[in-house]
Amino acid sequence: MRIATIILLTLAMITLALQFSDSVEQEQMIRICRAYGMSQARAKEFTASVITHATQFNINPWFIFYIAIAETNLKNVIGDDGASYGYFQLHRDTLLYLRKKYKLWIPQKLEELILNVDLQVYIACFYAKLLLDRYKDYETVLERWNGSKKYVSYFKRIVEYVTAVYGGASLD
Numbered sequence: 001m002r003i004a005t006i007i008l009l010t011l012a013m014i015t016l017a018l019q020f021s022d023s024v025e026q027e028q029m030i031r032i033c034r035a036y037g038m039s040q041a042r043a044k045e046f047t048a049s050v051i052t053h054a055t056q057f058n059i060n061p062w063f064i065f066y067i068a069i070a071e072t073n074l075k076n077v078i079g080d081d082g083a084s085y086g087y088f089q090l091h092r093d094t095l096l097y098l099r100k101k102y103k104l105w106i107p108q109k110l111e112e113l114i115l116n117v118d119l120q121v122y123i124a125c126f127y128a129k130l131l132l133d134r135y136k137d138y139e140t141v142l143e144r145w146n147g148s149k150k151y152v153s154y155f156k157r158i159v160e161y162v163t164a165v166y167g168g169a170s171l172d
Contacts, residue, residue, distance in 0.1 A: 023030045025169070026051055029065055036074040042117070046074075046087070049121040053084045057129040062169045063138060064088075064125055067145065070158045076114055084122040090127070098127060138171070 026047045033043035047065070053060035068074055068087040076087055083092045092110060099106040104123065105112060113120055131141040142152045162168040 025061065027150055027166060028169070029061075032065075032162060032168055035166055036069070038074050046117055046121070050125075051119045053118075053125040054142075055123050057125045059125055059128055059132065060171060063171060064121070064128060066130075066155065066159050066162065066168070066171070067124065067142075069147075069162060070151070070155045076117070076120075076162070078111060078114065085110055087117070088120060088121065088124040089124055094127065098123065102126070 001143070019171075026044075029047040029050065029130050030040070030043040033046060034040065038046065046068075050068075051061045052066050054064045060082070071089040072087050073165070078085055079089050080091070084090060085168060087093075095110055097103045104126065105119075106123065107116075113123075128141060128145075131144050132138070135141055135144065137150050140154050143149055145151070159168070159171060163170050
């Protein structure tokens with residue numbers, strides 16, 4: 001009986017510690033979002049989605065978070081003359097491929113992605129996981145994400161800047 005109680009208490013303490021670390025991580029991300037001009041409510045929604053979906057796909061949430069900073073400075077926009085959508089600048093061709101090949105629910109009118117932050121994050125994490133499974137390293141994922149080797153060095157500068165100025169987590 002005592003051993004069972006000790007085990008239960010230990011598990012409860014571990015669970016609380018994990019929840020606390022997640023909330024600390026989220027609060028750190030929220031602070032950064034706010035510094036980039038995102039509203040408090042959107043920052044909470046966005047960061048909760050990043051942490052949830054990145055964890056679901058076994059990806060470092062900070063990697064996904066930094067992609068959004070590198071792509072749009074955390075702005076939910078339509079870019080590339082209407083060909084890329086949302087915080088992660090998910091490209092029309094990529095979205096159509098994911099819809100067809102993996103049967104992901106993606107709105108017929110791709111512009112509607114702007115209205116669904118959680119779906120954007122889910123798709124970004126799904127796509128990052130596909131790339132990681134295929135190429136096995138973050139640098140190649142970044143090259144494929146943006147279509148440029150130059151993007152890798154730009155991404156690294158973003159990570160260095162954010163960690164130095166706002167205290168974001170490093171990816172090492």
